[in-house]
Amino acid sequence: MTLRRSKSIFATAPFFGLATALAGTLAVGVVATPAEANAAEPAKAGQCKVHAVLASKEGDGTIPKNLEFMKEWLTDEPYDRYKSFHLLGSKKIAVELEKPANATFKTGHKMKLSLLGGDEKKLKLHLDLTHRDGEKNLVAMDYSIEDNGLFFVQGGKHKSGEVTGRIFWAIQCARR
């Protein structure tokens, strides 16, 4: 009886194609950034950056260098009706589950952020913002947004030096 040696499956061309694809996938998984890797886990802590901006209807429409990173927003509705923007200050807020963290702006407004949770894609946050007296609460809210999404809160009129306009806060958060 002649034994016919069958061709191993490992020697077939489709196997090599599949193996290459799997290896590629694994390699991507290994070199993925920590943020991407964490994106699959429920959020337990995050880092937020809040920018207080004065938007004025006076100006030549130039976006200052320190606000270039949000030019896409400032040149689109609803902010495209303003002619100048001035960064009043930026605050970094580390948020943890159910642990409110505070930031006080030079305008007097106090902001409190806490992480309520979230899924693999979005962070759920609680936000409190006071009046410029730092005491009276203006708003309390819960919202969800994807990591590094910008959420805007627009307050009342504000004067800074010679510039009068409206103050708004752009809040960017991402899980840690």
Added chain:
Amino acid sequence: MTNTVGTSGVSREELARHFDGELTGAEAHELAAQIDADPELQAELAQLGIIQGLVSETLMAKAEAVPQARFEQMWDEIDRTLDREAKASTASGAQPASFWSRMMEALRPVRWPLAGAAAAAAVALVVFSGGDDVGPDGANKADAVASAPQPDATAPTQDGATPKPAPTKAPKAAPPAGDMMAQAPDPEPADDMPKPKKVEAEIHGVEFSGHTGRISKTGTVTVLYLEEEAEPKDSERSL
């Protein structure tokens, strides 16, 4: 939205021009006859009159009673609508519609609430004809400024979560406005966060603690607008 009104195919622009007294001669007579015969045209014309009355008389007379931030937001909305229409009109080469016609379009979503507010204001004017909402210095009296009723702090939000507003205490003196730039010239931006993403936020619950506000979504940009006592007092807009 169709650009014609009624059964006779009269355009809104034509009706607005008639309302503004811009039509003359045979054109005016013909349209007047069509209006007489068409209740829809009569209603549209009446609405133009309501809007004109609202804007030029009643609301202006009671402008001080409207919370300033809210009033400005309303004007901003109107501004944007008018700008958009003007741009669209310029782009298409069409003759721009009359002011009242565009104003009516801009106010369309709030036309009836405004009419209600105007009626209420008119009643208030009659009942309190001797009253004066404006203090001797021209500033609004505190109790003359309407505000949203104090919401129940324990009321659950849409998803059952209860927002926790900070307790209201006696206000301390606010830091002087106008010194911000001097104290802190435009600081450097954050470079420790990645470039922000343009994504939509989802609001689960919001509580405007005794103030008013609204949420606006324009594309993927979500903005929470808050009413805040104006400071400084100078208005950006002359009412």
